[in-house]
Amino acid sequence: MSVSVDIQIASECQGIPPTEQFSQWAAAAVYGHKTIAELSIRVIDETESAALNFAYRQKQGPTNVLSFPAELPEAVELPLLGDLAICAPVVLREAAEQNKSLEAHWAHMVIHGTLHLLGFDHINDKDAEIMESLETKILMELDYPNPYQPSESL
Incomplete structure (x- = not known):
């Protein structure tokens, strides 16, 4: 298996993991x-996240992760999955609010976003159950806790 990840760090926020972990x-x-597979991950601040969230989802404010699947014509056979935009300050804040380790929450955001690029979604309950199960399985295989169970204080 070959996965190529282009990582762009456009945030001065503390706590951003090393690029190897993203990959x-x-x-x-x-x-x-x-x-x-090929994908790009851009780590951004709240201003850029809010602008993207409004432009593509018509929602106000920053969000943790945005996924932009590649929309290639069927005749074009490239391994390009798409792009992720992850807001570092939101990830940092959510990890603290949810009593999760920062590393585990970063892992969850990258895995969650990548699954969106692969076509998984959580629009309805059935799809959400499938996606959350897969996220939990992948995270636990990497020795991270289930992100959907309440965490004990760190």
Whole structure:
């Protein structure tokens, strides 16, 4: 399996993991779905996240992760999955509010976003159950806790 991840750090926020971890988490999400994949991850601040969230989802304010699946014509056979935009300050704040380790929450955001690029979604309850199960399985295989169970204080 070959997963190529282009990582852009456009945030001065503290607590951003090393780029190697982003690649590891994305590869774990892709495993079993594609043999070759390419994606980009851009780590951003709240201003950029809010602008993207409004432009593409018509929602106010920043959000933790936005997924932009590649929309290639059927005749074009490239391994490009798409792009993720992850808001560092939101991830930092959510980890603290939810009593999660920062590393585990970053892993969850990368895996969650990558699964969206692979076509998974959580629009309805059935799809949400499938996606959350897969996220939990991948995270636990990487020795992170279930992100959907309440955490004990760190």
